[in-house]
Amino acid sequence: MQALLLTGEAHNRLHEVCQRVDLTPAAVKALLVLSGGPRPMRDLVSTFRCDPSYMTSIVDVLERRGVALREPHPTDRRAKTVTVTDEGQEVVRRVQEIMSVPPSSFGVLTDAEQRILLELLTRLTDAEPGIPAVMRPRPSAASPTG
Amino acid sequence: MQALLLTGEAHNRLHEVCQRVDLTPAAVKALLVLSGGPRPMRDLVSTFRCDPSYMTSIVDVLERRGVALREPHPTDRRAKTVTVTDEGQEVVRRVQEIMSVPPSSFGVLTDAEQRILLELLTRLTDAEPGIPAVMRPRPSAASPTG
DNA sequence: TATTGTTATACTCTATAACTATA
DNA sequence: TATAGTTATAGAGTATAACAATA
Numbered sequence: 001m002q003a004l005l006l007t008g009e010a011h012n013r014l015h016e017v018c019q020r021v022d023l024t025p026a027a028v029k030a031l032l033v034l035s036g037g038p039r040p041m042r043d044l045v046s047t048f049r050c051d052p053s054y055m056t057s058i059v060d061v062l063e064r065r066g067v068a069l070r071e072p073h074p075t076d077r078r079a080k081t082v083t084v085t086d087e088g089q090e091v092v093r094r095v096q097e098i099m100s101v102p103p104s105s106f107g108v109l110t111d112a113e114q115r116i117l118l119e120l121l122t123r124l125t126d127a128e129p130g131i132p133a134v135m136r137p138r139p140s141a142a143s144p145t146g
Numbered sequence: 147m148q149a150l151l152l153t154g155e156a157h158n159r160l161h162e163v164c165q166r167v168d169l170t171p172a173a174v175k176a177l178l179v180l181s182g183g184p185r186p187m188r189d190l191v192s193t194f195r196c197d198p199s200y201m202t203s204i205v206d207v208l209e210r211r212g213v214a215l216r217e218p219h220p221t222d223r224r225a226k227t228v229t230v231t232d233e234g235q236e237v238v239r240r241v242q243e244i245m246s247v248p249p250s251s252f253g254v255l256t257d258a259e260q261r262i263l264l265e266l267l268t269r270l271t272d273a274e275p276g277i278p279a280v281m282r283p284r285p286s287a288a289s290p291t292g
Numbered sequence: 293t294a295t296t297g298t299t300a301t302a303c304t305c306t307a308t309a310a311c312t313a314t315a
Numbered sequence: 316t317a318t319a320g321t322t323a324t325a326g327a328g329t330a331t332a333a334c335a336a337t338a
Contacts, residue, residue, distance in 0.1 A: 051307050056321055078314045078319045105273035117266045127251035197330050224296040224337045
């Protein structure tokens with residue numbers, strides 16, 4: 001199961017990931033959402049419920065880092081779509097690999113208990129509107145660290 | 147059960163709490179830890195793994211707001227202990243009351259499932275070092291909002 | 293010499309206001 | 316007139332460096 005509880009070990013792990021891939025936490029989250037397919041900035045703004053100016057600065061980071069690209073929107077000339085580059089997809093894979101290893105504390109639960117926890121959390125997050133699909137819990141083959 | 151998953155609704159709730167009690171999120175967290183009894187600044191610094199200068203500014207907020215007090219440490223004259231005032235204890239009660247109502251998404255789980263989730267999360271957080279007692283999950287009489 | 297805490301400062305994160313271009 | 320996005324700027328949040336007092 002994914003490192004869902006951003007507390008203790010998993011919280012530190014997110015910062016570790018950001019250093020490893022040389023991106024800020026906000027940029028990593030935006031990149032994960034974008035890995036599902038190109039989107040106009042305004043979609044990102046509504047997904048993250050942030051100010052448009054802040055999203056501009058986040059996408060600036062993604063472009064400077066070479067992991068995403070602004071492109072003209074096909075039908076609306078005011079808008080720009082943001083697309084993940086090949087290097088960006090590689091970064092996404094690295095992030096998901098690191099974050100999919102559960103914190104070592106998961107070792108105190110049996111496999112059956114981990115499956116139950118996963119199911120309950122999945123239903124819980126499904127019932128919360130506005131959580132992007134890539135950030136919802138889902139199964140993983142990995143075993144706990146530590 | 148407490149609003150443990152700081153995602154979606156519960157995340158917004160924390161910000162709502164901060165506005166209601168006129169404190170920053172960091173100050174609320176420090177106040178919760180201090181409600182367990184007076185502590186020297188250095189303890190808070192190690193609990194929150196932050197810089198001492200930042201803890202100085204957080205305790206400044208608590209003192210200006212009248213919810214905590216710096217007092218001389220009984221044996222170490224370099225140190226200061228931080229104590230919650232009566233008004234501070236009242237604020238703690240209000241914070242705990244608001245945060246103990248589970249997000250409405252918990253309504254998708256049966257009571258039995260909520261108890262299982264609580265047990266699993268309790269064991270998980272018990273296995274994570276460095277999480278202050280007041281921030282661990284625990285039972286609550288309240289029903290989900292919404 | 294090491295530790296507790298503060299001050300001054302700087303850097304990161306995020307929002308507001310004013311603006312351009314397009315719908 | 317309203318919407319998509321940018322720029323410039325300001326405000327929170329958090330850290331680093333230098334320091335005073337005490338251990």
